[in-house]
Amino acid sequence: MNRKWLPLVLIPAIALAALPLVPSLPTWVTLTVAGLAMGMMIFIMASGLTLVFGLMDVMNFAHGAFISVGAYAGASVLLAMKPAMQAQSLSANLSAIVPGVIAAMALAAALGWFFERVVVRPVYGDHLKQILVTTGGLIVCEQLIHVVWGPDLIPLPRPATFTGSYLIGDAAIERYRMLAVVVGLVVFGAMWLVLNRTKLGLLIRAGVENIEMVESLGYRIRRLFVAVFVAGSALAGLGGVMWAMYQESLTAGMGMQVMVVIFIVIIIGGLGSVGGCFVGALLVGLMANYIGYVAPKLALGSNILLMVLILLWRPRGLYPVGK
Amino acid sequence: MADLLELRGVNTHIGQYHILHGVDFAVARNSLTMLLGRNGAGKTTCLRTIMGLWRASAGTIRFDGSEVQTLETPALARRGIAYVPENMGIFAGLTVRENLIVAAREGEPDDRRLDRIFMLFPAMKKFWHGLAGNLSGGQKQMLAISRAIVEPRKLLLVDEPTKGLAPAIIQAMIDAFQELKRDTTLLVVEQNFHFARSLGDAVAVMDSGRIVHRGRMADLAADETLQQRLLGLSLDTHQ
Numbered sequence: 001m002n003r004k005w006l007p008l009v010l011i012p013a014i015a016l017a018a019l020p021l022v023p024s025l026p027t028w029v030t031l032t033v034a035g036l037a038m039g040m041m042i043f044i045m046a047s048g049l050t051l052v053f054g055l056m057d058v059m060n061f062a063h064g065a066f067i068s069v070g071a072y073a074g075a076s077v078l079l080a081m082k083p084a085m086q087a088q089s090l091s092a093n094l095s096a097i098v099p100g101v102i103a104a105m106a107l108a109a110a111l112g113w114f115f116e117r118v119v120v121r122p123v124y125g126d127h128l129k130q131i132l133v134t135t136g137g138l139i140v141c142e143q144l145i146h147v148v149w150g151p152d153l154i155p156l157p158r159p160a161t162f163t164g165s166y167l168i169g170d171a172a173i174e175r176y177r178m179l180a181v182v183v184g185l186v187v188f189g190a191m192w193l194v195l196n197r198t199k200l201g202l203l204i205r206a207g208v209e210n211i212e213m214v215e216s217l218g219y220r221i222r223r224l225f226v227a228v229f230v231a232g233s234a235l236a237g238l239g240g241v242m243w244a245m246y247q248e249s250l251t252a253g254m255g256m257q258v259m260v261v262i263f264i265v266i267i268i269g270g271l272g273s274v275g276g277c278f279v280g281a282l283l284v285g286l287m288a289n290y291i292g293y294v295a296p297k298l299a300l301g302s303n304i305l306l307m308v309l310i311l312l313w314r315p316r317g318l319y320p321v322g323k
Numbered sequence: 324m325a326d327l328l329e330l331r332g333v334n335t336h337i338g339q340y341h342i343l344h345g346v347d348f349a350v351a352r353n354s355l356t357m358l359l360g361r362n363g364a365g366k367t368t369c370l371r372t373i374m375g376l377w378r379a380s381a382g383t384i385r386f387d388g389s390e391v392q393t394l395e396t397p398a399l400a401r402r403g404i405a406y407v408p409e410n411m412g413i414f415a416g417l418t419v420r421e422n423l424i425v426a427a428r429e430g431e432p433d434d435r436r437l438d439r440i441f442m443l444f445p446a447m448k449k450f451w452h453g454l455a456g457n458l459s460g461g462q463k464q465m466l467a468i469s470r471a472i473v474e475p476r477k478l479l480l481v482d483e484p485t486k487g488l489a490p491a492i493i494q495a496m497i498d499a500f501q502e503l504k505r506d507t508t509l510l511v512v513e514q515n516f517h518f519a520r521s522l523g524d525a526v527a528v529m530d531s532g533r534i535v536h537r538g539r540m541a542d543l544a545a546d547e548t549l550q551q552r553l554l555g556l557s558l559d560t561h562q
Contacts, residue, residue: 218400
């Protein structure tokens, strides 16, 4: 029996379970939107990594470097265009945001391409070496960020039109979080279309299941992998700059900090599953916000607990990819 | 008949293990050659070496007039070799239709070839939009073979197509292979002697990584003593 819908039920189930624990409905609405927004940003950062994991069985701990470098590249552009960012005009804000996002994605993609060729390629098939060299690469990148941008925390104000909140009844919904939800949905929708409606997407899904068979059908999987690696790195850069604007600051270690949550998300979702990554990210985002409000001391462990419970239920994640 | 595939002195190592020890045999064009042998004789290694999935450490493999032992798997597939592995290698998370779209390198699957696939394996039409992972074992094998023939191929390598299949499905497979061999050259690894005898034009028998017998399938089928010696089986027990 096809029970693909079951994991989806977890999202409203967690939201409804939190309802009696939160003192008021407006607070619950605010926390829910915050959780969804956080989940969307985590999804953007994690989606590329889960495909790299699934497609080539590569454990890339340097993914955090792509997030940090993307954030710094994007922030450099955004800060250079401060007047446009501070103008109370959506078009003026977008004139800074669009080049900032392009810079973030381009530099992260270029770094991803370099990493695949120089760092990851020599260690295909050896998980221990992958962990060692990609962690080393992450540390080197962090230090390079210190050299280029300095060691101090850099404040990054949000664009003026995305500052403040919408009031829906008594619930305050931050504008930036709404933007994050919209961008996350657009990215998920685009990925879904590519993976399900294009030959390239079918090849990626087939490759995640059985690389050898895809090669036996005449496709050079290595090229496909490089493309996925670069695209995933670009998405990490996009997620990085969004995460930096969300936190209104950036540090060289931000990528490494968020990697723990990203690994939880891709394990919960099922290695290589973009749909699972999406559901997992939303669950983690919601859980972090509800528990962070209701019992802040438990917030750190809540996602670990979520992962343990889900793996007890489905040991290969919510949407295991058939290998 | 000119040979489409020829192996000469092919050796294959997997890690520290020496699996193939100078394999020599040929596959004639427009024929079906059976590769038989006991478990562990090296039959699957032989197919995987031809397909480039394991590299020949010595010897030559000629395909369609060219030496191909140094080519990578995608290049071999593009030269016209299709491979159906022992585990069938279907993409369980894709539908039957999507499996065939992936297999059609040159674009959308050709309608005439699809009609032929549906004629050979009606289940493929019935489950066209169904997930491949939900098919039965026999239907998965049919999908694996359909995928291999969705575009014209010069040589089809098939590893144990009847493994684990019910007798009724095996008969359907025999009928399908009879149809396939009309215009395709096949090299089939098989343990089911009844299947091999029904279809094979030529046979090569392996033991301990070497070819120990080559000849016409009909001759082997008629010589029970030879079967006992080469395969350790009696024809009567495998009918």
